[in-house]
Amino acid sequence: MKIAIVGTGYVGLVTGTCLSDLGNHVVCIDKDRAKISMLEAGRIPIYEPGLAGLVAKNVREGRLAFSVDLPRSIDGADLIFIAVGTPQGKSGGADLSGVWAVGRQVAESLRAPATIVIKSTVPVGTNAELTRQMSAITPVPFDVASNPEFLKEGAAIDDFFKPDRVVVGARRPEVAERLLELYRPILTHERPFLAMAPESAEMTKYVANCLLASKISFINEMANLCTGYGAHIDDVRRGIGYDCRIGFQFLAPGAGYGGSCFPKDVRALIHMAKMVGIPCQMIEAVDSVNEYQKEVLPRMILNHFGGSIRGMRIAVWGLAFKPETDDIRESPALVLIEELLQAGAFVRVTDPQAMGHVREIFGSRLVYCESPYSALESADALAIVTDWDMYRAPNFQLMRDLMRRRIIFDGRNCLNEAAALQAGFQYQGIGRLTPGSSRPRTRANILEHVPPDPLTESFDSA
Numbered sequence: 001m002k003i004a005i006v007g008t009g010y011v012g013l014v015t016g017t018c019l020s021d022l023g024n025h026v027v028c029i030d031k032d033r034a035k036i037s038m039l040e041a042g043r044i045p046i047y048e049p050g051l052a053g054l055v056a057k058n059v060r061e062g063r064l065a066f067s068v069d070l071p072r073s074i075d076g077a078d079l080i081f082i083a084v085g086t087p088q089g090k091s092g093g094a095d096l097s098g099v100w101a102v103g104r105q106v107a108e109s110l111r112a113p114a115t116i117v118i119k120s121t122v123p124v125g126t127n128a129e130l131t132r133q134m135s136a137i138t139p140v141p142f143d144v145a146s147n148p149e150f151l152k153e154g155a156a157i158d159d160f161f162k163p164d165r166v167v168v169g170a171r172r173p174e175v176a177e178r179l180l181e182l183y184r185p186i187l188t189h190e191r192p193f194l195a196m197a198p199e200s201a202e203m204t205k206y207v208a209n210c211l212l213a214s215k216i217s218f219i220n221e222m223a224n225l226c227t228g229y230g231a232h233i234d235d236v237r238r239g240i241g242y243d244c245r246i247g248f249q250f251l252a253p254g255a256g257y258g259g260s261c262f263p264k265d266v267r268a269l270i271h272m273a274k275m276v277g278i279p280c281q282m283i284e285a286v287d288s289v290n291e292y293q294k295e296v297l298p299r300m301i302l303n304h305f306g307g308s309i310r311g312m313r314i315a316v317w318g319l320a321f322k323p324e325t326d327d328i329r330e331s332p333a334l335v336l337i338e339e340l341l342q343a344g345a346f347v348r349v350t351d352p353q354a355m356g357h358v359r360e361i362f363g364s365r366l367v368y369c370e371s372p373y374s375a376l377e378s379a380d381a382l383a384i385v386t387d388w389d390m391y392r393a394p395n396f397q398l399m400r401d402l403m404r405r406r407i408i409f410d411g412r413n414c415l416n417e418a419a420a421l422q423a424g425f426q427y428q429g430i431g432r433l434t435p436g437s438s439r440p441r442t443r444a445n446i447l448e449h450v451p452p453d454p455l456t457e458s459f460d461s462a
């Protein structure tokens with residue numbers, strides 16, 4: 001098929017590249033000339049594992065191109081995807097000005113019937129409103145389908161080729177069939193194609209993200225309670241996770257969720273609920289619990305040092321909102337750093353991908369360290385905010401030698417706490433070992449009868 005993708009941000013670029021890899025001819029369009037020139041020169045504006053290689057391959061093989069010329073690029077396209085950003089607007093709802101602008105431009109340029117596919121995350125009713133706005137501009141017949149995106153940053157390529165499901169909202173069966181054809185190569189019995197009304201497809205995206213965010217806020221609140229009562233969240237998670245109605249997935253406690261989706265989508269749903277006057281107390285709580293959670297790590301550090309960290313050197317490992325990305329949008333690390341600076345600490349930060357973006361915000365207020373170990377030089381404490389794999393099994397001996405005081409605040413519960421304690425560190429995680437609590441030792445002969453711990457797996461996939 002001939003496909004045009006309008007908006008070459010994270011979703012647009014990944015989707016366009018993967019669709020071209022399936023054999024389609026794709027043009028990725030963006031009004032940002034600098035971005036398009038960069039892509040034409042073979043440089044990728046974002047960090048996403050595997051993306052650069054896939055872009056290069058499909059450009060070389062003549063299936064993928066980039067352009068700033070929307071009217072020319074959509075001419076003759078079977079499908080026109082809209083994948084522009086829908087950031088949080090002033091009211092808390094999604095700012096749809098990008099979607100409307102693209103719709104207007106597409107309608108003005110349309111010369112033959114086409115299917116427009118909304119990929120951007122948009123409030124329920126956007127499909128209908130876009131149809132209305134475009135119909136007022138063009139006499140050419142067109143359809144608007146909704147095809148929400150469930151890609152995870154850091155695993156986006158794999159998620160595209162192996163989606164849990166593909167959701168499509170369409171008013172006419174012919175339109176759903178066209179999209180079924182597009183996605184057929186990646187569908188299996190376990191990876192179904194689900195067609196529904198556009199309103200349901202739009203709602204599906206918000207319900208999915210808000211439920212996932214709810215799981216995180218729920219387990220974070222429970223972890224905080226564990227801390228208050230001397231229970232251990234890892235054991236509690238084991239205790240609940242074997243109940244197959246609960247499971248182990250997406251229940252890793254931490255410093256709070258961040259990123260470009262959960263915070264914005266949760267607030268957008270709250271706004272949508274307000275617009276129709278339907279109470280949405282649970283989702284409001286998900287948001288406020290997450291705001292509270294971002295403060296847990298800084299508070300833990302301050303409490304440990306009796307309320308004052310003035311003049312102390314604090315190392316921060318991890319700045320991205322999660323591993324395998326350079327994205328720092330709504331990252332809990334930003335809240336922690338600001339609080340540490342406000343409290344008069346000297347902050348040394350490190351991250352394998354995200355340091356450049358943090359430098360743009362904090363400039364010379366921080367010391368930027370290429371290696372996690374150089375961040376620890378004479379440090380009074382280490383705080384871990386992103387669970388990059390490279391931080392999971394550090395050289396504790398080297399850390400001991402570098403640090404002035406041996407205390408670790410693990411905001412992602414990513415270290416082996418027993419190993420940290422054995423190496424002579426004080427250790428605090430989220431709902432993990434606290435000064436008043438301990439885990440019972442299990443005798444070796446009993447351990448032999450314990451089945452493998454699925455927690456390890458779920459941490460990796462969370």
Ligand code: UDX
Pocket residue numbers: 149150151152153154209212216249250251252253254255256257258259260261262321322462
């Ligand atoms: C999310 C959805 O997973 C994806 O389906 C949707 O398309 C976009 O939003 P993403 O923002 O890339 O994807 O990140 P995700 O892996 O879901 O993590 C979001 C945040 O939640 C991160 O800050 C992460 O650290 C945190 N998280 C995740 C937890 O704190 N605990 C968990 O158990 C899982």
